[in-house]
Amino acid sequence: MAEKLYKESKVELSPLIAKHYDRIMNFISLGKYERFIQRAIADMEISESDHILDMGCGSGKNAALMAAYLGEDGRITGVDLSPVMEKQFKEKHAADERINFTRQRVDKPFDLEKQYDKVLISFVIHGFPHEVREAILKNAYHHLKPNGKLMILDFAEFSLQEMPWHHRFIFTTVECKYAFDYIERDWKSILQQFKLSPAPEKLYFRKYARLLTASKN
Ligand SMILES: C[S@@+](CC[C@H](N)C(=O)[O-])C[C@H]1O[C@@H](n2cnc3c(N)ncnc32)[C@H](O)[C@@H]1O
Numbered sequence: 454m455a456e457k458l459y460k461e462s463k464v465e466l467s468p469l470i471a472k473h474y475d476r477i478m479n480f481i482s483l484g485k486y487e488r489f490i491q492r493a494i495a496d497m498e499i500s501e502s503d504h505i506l507d508m509g510c511g512s513g514k515n516a517a518l519m520a521a522y523l524g525e526d527g528r529i530t531g532v533d534l535s536p537v538m539e540k541q542f543k544e545k546h547a548a549d550e551r552i553n554f555t556r557q558r559v560d561k562p563f564d565l566e567k568q569y570d571k572v573l574i575s576f577v578i579h580g581f582p583h584e585v586r587e588a589i590l591k592n593a594y595h596h597l598k599p600n601g602k603l604m605i606l607d608f609a610e611f612s613l614q615e616m617p618w619h620h621r622f623i624f625t626t627v628e629c630k631y632a633f634d635y636i637e638r639d640w641k642s643i644l645q646q647f648k649l650s651p652a653p654e655k656l657y658f659r660k661y662a663r664l665l666t667a668s669k670n
Pocket residue numbers: 463464465466471474508509510511512514515532533534535538557558559560574575576577
């Protein structure tokens with residue numbers, strides 16, 4: 454397993470959790486996760502010719518859904534630090550030349566020597582200390598074309614204190630302390646500080662999840 458830099462993070466997955474991550478998400482969402490991801494990816498308004506960078510891409514499940522919107526000129530690059538995710542991603546997309554994978558940390562500066570129309574960060578950025586999230590945003594910004602779109606699919610903004618107790622119980626049991634901080638921040642203002650202009654958000658799962666889109670100025 455790659456070195457775990459943030460001891461309390463729950464997005465730096467163990468090999469066992471990484472292997473079964475998609476099944477686990479479906480189980481804890483009572484089978485609703487699949488449909489939610491399909492809706493969110495439909496809301497990304499992917500064009501046939503889009504080149505998409507998927508930072509913290511996991512097993513390649515999201516890439517498979519995005520690829521359905523691409524034509525032959527479209528491309529997806531998946532980036533993840535997990536060898537277990539790499540194996541699943543490569544097996545899933547071995548036959549599709551439009552999709553490739555790079556093993557890479559996204560929390561340290563990196564350069565793929567390419568800029569993309571869209572950068573997706575799906576259920577990754579909440580799981581880090583805030584200064585690390587800023588490093589991830591810088592990497593995303595660096596890899597966006599002018600007018601390209603950053604798409605953060607993750608938790609929405611809400612208050613732990615105002616959640617019904619049974620939702621709070623599940624959230625605080627499943628999630629790490631970084632996520633508790635993530636949900637309380639004003640992400641549209643944060644993105645503006647990074648010269649990214651937010652568009653109207655899309656909300657899912659009783660408004661606990663959100664697709665936040667912002668254009669590179
Ligand atoms: C919660 S999973 C989400 C996977 C996928 N994006 C999805 O929505 O299904 C978090 C993913 O981020 C990856 N990850 C965690 N820390 C990372 C880092 N520093 N650099 C790159 N990938 C990372 C994990 O290996 C895992 O695949």
